[in-house]
Amino acid sequence: MSLVSLRKKLAQPVPSWQLCLLGLLGGTLASMFIILFRFSVESIQLLYLEKIDDYSTLSNFYIFITPLIAVVAILVFAKILGFRYSRMGIPFVIHRLKVAYGLIPFKNTLTQFFGGIFALAGGFSVGKEGPAVHIGAASSSYLGSRLALPNNAIRTLCACGVAAGISTSFNTPLAAVIFVMEVMLREYKLHIFIPVILASIIGSILSSAVFGSYHDYEFFEYINLSFWHYPFLIIFGIFLGILASFFNKSLMKVVVLAKDKHMIHRLLFAAVLMGLIGVLVPQSMGSGLTAVAFLLEQNPTIIVIVSLLIAKFLATVVVLGLGIPGGMIGPTLSIGAIAGALMGYAVGFVYADIHFSGDYALLGMAGMLAATLNAPLAALLAVIELSNQLQLALPAMVVITTAIITSTQFLKNRSLFLQQLEYQQLDYQIAPVESSLQKHGVISEMVTNFEVIKHSSKAMIRQRFIAQQPNQRLIIAPEFKGGDYRLVQIDLNIHPFADEDQALRYTVMPGIDSQATLAEAYFALYEQRQGAVYIYHKQKDKIIGYITFEQIRAILTNGIT
Numbered sequence: 001m002s003l004v005s006l007r008k009k010l011a012q013p014v015p016s017w018q019l020c021l022l023g024l025l026g027g028t029l030a031s032m033f034i035i036l037f038r039f040s041v042e043s044i045q046l047l048y049l050e051k052i053d054d055y056s057t058l059s060n061f062y063i064f065i066t067p068l069i070a071v072v073a074i075l076v077f078a079k080i081l082g083f084r085y086s087r088m089g090i091p092f093v094i095h096r097l098k099v100a101y102g103l104i105p106f107k108n109t110l111t112q113f114f115g116g117i118f119a120l121a122g123g124f125s126v127g128k129e130g131p132a133v134h135i136g137a138a139s140s141s142y143l144g145s146r147l148a149l150p151n152n153a154i155r156t157l158c159a160c161g162v163a164a165g166i167s168t169s170f171n172t173p174l175a176a177v178i179f180v181m182e183v184m185l186r187e188y189k190l191h192i193f194i195p196v197i198l199a200s201i202i203g204s205i206l207s208s209a210v211f212g213s214y215h216d217y218e219f220f221e222y223i224n225l226s227f228w229h230y231p232f233l234i235i236f237g238i239f240l241g242i243l244a245s246f247f248n249k250s251l252m253k254v255v256v257l258a259k260d261k262h263m264i265h266r267l268l269f270a271a272v273l274m275g276l277i278g279v280l281v282p283q284s285m286g287s288g289l290t291a292v293a294f295l296l297e298q299n300p301t302i303i304v305i306v307s308l309l310i311a312k313f314l315a316t317v318v319v320l321g322l323g324i325p326g327g328m329i330g331p332t333l334s335i336g337a338i339a340g341a342l343m344g345y346a347v348g349f350v351y352a353d354i355h356f357s358g359d360y361a362l363l364g365m366a367g368m369l370a371a372t373l374n375a376p377l378a379a380l381l382a383v384i385e386l387s388n389q390l391q392l393a394l395p396a397m398v399v400i401t402t403a404i405i406t407s408t409q410f411l412k413n414r415s416l417f418l419q420q421l422e423y424q425q426l427d428y429q430i431a432p433v434e435s436s437l438q439k440h441g442v443i444s445e446m447v448t449n450f451e452v453i454k455h456s457s458k459a460m461i462r463q464r465f466i467a468q469q470p471n472q473r474l475i476i477a478p479e480f481k482g483g484d485y486r487l488v489q490i491d492l493n494i495h496p497f498a499d500e501d502q503a504l505r506y507t508v509m510p511g512i513d514s515q516a517t518l519a520e521a522y523f524a525l526y527e528q529r530q531g532a533v534y535i536y537h538k539q540k541d542k543i544i545g546y547i548t549f550e551q552i553r554a555i556l557t558n559g560i561t
Helices: 003-010 017-045 060-080 089-099 106-121 129-146 151-170 173-185 190-211 227-257 263-280 289-298 302-321 329-350 357-373 376-387 390-410 416-423 432-437 458-467 518-524 549-558
Strands: 450-453 473-476 485-490 504-509 511-513 532-536 543-548
Touching: 003 017, 017 106, 017 129, 017 151, 017 190, 060 106, 060 263, 089 129, 089 151, 089 173, 089 416, 106 129, 129 151, 129 329, 151 173, 151 190, 151 376, 173 190, 173 376, 227 302, 227 329, 227 357, 227 390, 227 416, 263 302, 289 302, 289 329, 289 357, 302 329, 329 357, 329 376, 357 376, 357 390, 357 416, 376 390, 432 518, 432 549, 450 543, 473 543, 504 532, 511 518, 518 549, 543 549
Parallel strands: 450 473, 511 532
Antiparallel strands: 473 485, 485 504, 532 543
16 A cells, blocks of 8 residues: 555544554654653662552651752753753643643653653652653654644544553553543544554553553552442442542642742752651652551551541642652542541441451542543553452442542532643644644645646636536646636636636635645635645645645534444
C-alpha cells in the first residue's frame, strides 16, 4: 500500500488494521518513555530511601530539605526555559486533544518530564499519572506528526499514548482504556477504542516485563463485607462526596490565591510547607502508597488517622495548587483510603471491635477518585485492578454512586480537571459540527479529478472548460508566486441565454494541508458558504485534490459515523 493510500485510509473514521498497528507503535514509544521516567524517579529515591516512596525512615532534617532540593532543581530547569511552558498534566492534554488533535509542544513535555521526576523524587504529595499522561500523549502524537498522518489519526494516537502511559505506570490496562474514553475523550468510537486497547495492552506488557506484574495495592486482604454493611456504605459515600467537593474547592482556591505570585515564590513556599508537614507526619509525603501501607500495617489510633488525613489533604491541595508538577490521582486515592480507614474504625465499634480498615480503605479510594473526577467507571476499574479484587465491584458501586450524587447534585461539584481548564481559559468543548467534521480527514473526501491550467484569456479558459472531461474540474494556477488558485464553475444565477463568459465564475480557493480535517475546510469556507478549498501535501504549489462546500454540507446532512 502506498503512503497516499495509507493516509487516505487513516483519514476515515473507520476501524483499520493500519490504525491498530500505529496504535501499537505509539503505545510502545509512549511506554518506553514512561519506563524511563519511572526508572529515573525510583533510582533517585533509592539513593537516600530504604524503600521507594517511604520517607518515614529519614531524619527530620532530611525530610525538611528534600522538597527544597527538588524545587531548586525544578527552578533551575525552569530558568533554562525562561520560566515558560508551565502548562502541563492531564488538563492540558485534554485541551490539546480538543483544539490541536493531541499535538503537545515539545518544551512543555520537557518541563513535565524533568519537573515530574524532581517532584516525585522530592517527596511532594503528587502522583505519577499526570506526567505519565502528558509524556505518553506527547510521544505517541509526535510519531503521527513525523509520519504526516491526518490530524484525526494523530488524535487517536494521542489517546493511545495516554492509555499506554497509565497502563505502564500502574499496570491497569482496562482502567487505562476507560480513563481515556471517560475522562480524556468523553466519547466511545470503535475506530478509536480498538487502537487504544492495543496500546494499553502493550503498556501493561512492557511494565510487567521491566517492573514485574505486581499491582500497587495487592497487599490489601480480600474484602469481605456482608449486606449489613450497606447502610454504612451509603453513609460513607455521602461523607466522601462532601470530602471530594471540599478537596476540589480548596485546591482551586489555592490556585486563585497564588495566581499573581511568581513561580519562584510559589514553589519555594510549597517546598517549605511540604517539609514542615513531612516532619510532623512523614507518611503524608510521596504519592500516597506509604500512607496506605502504614494504615494497614501499624493499625494506628483514630487520632493518628485523623492527623494523617488532615496532613495528606493539606499537603496535596497546597503543592498542586501552587504549581508543583505532578498528578492528583495518586494522592486522591490515598486521601480516600485514609478516609476509609477512619470509617472502618468507626464501623468497628458497631461490630464488636472488629477491624474493617482495609475493606473501607479500598472503597474509599474508589469513591473519592470518582467524586473528584466525576469518572465513576474509571475509578471503579482502577481500584479493582490495583487491588486485584473483583468482589470489590458491588460495594464500590454503592459508595461511588452515593458519593457522586452527593458531590454533583447536592454540592454542585464538578470534575477538577474541567475546573482547572476553565480557570486557565483553555477550551475543552467545541461545537457539535466541528466535533463531527474533525473525525474525517480531508484526503478521505477530496476530489482528484481536476486539471490545473495557467492563467490565460477568458476565451481560452472557456474552450478548456468546454473541452474538459465529464465531472472534471478546471483550476487556474496563480499568475505569480503566492497568488491564489481559482476554481472555474458555472454560475447558476446567470440567465442560460447570457454570454458564456459571464456565466463562468472564478472562485478563489484557500489552501489547506493534507493533514487537516473537514473542520478546517469547513471554517475556511464558512463565511462565503460556497466555493472550494484545494489540498496540498507539504508544498502549497502542489495540489493533490480539492473539496467543495457542497460536499461538506452533504456530509453533514447525511450524517457522519
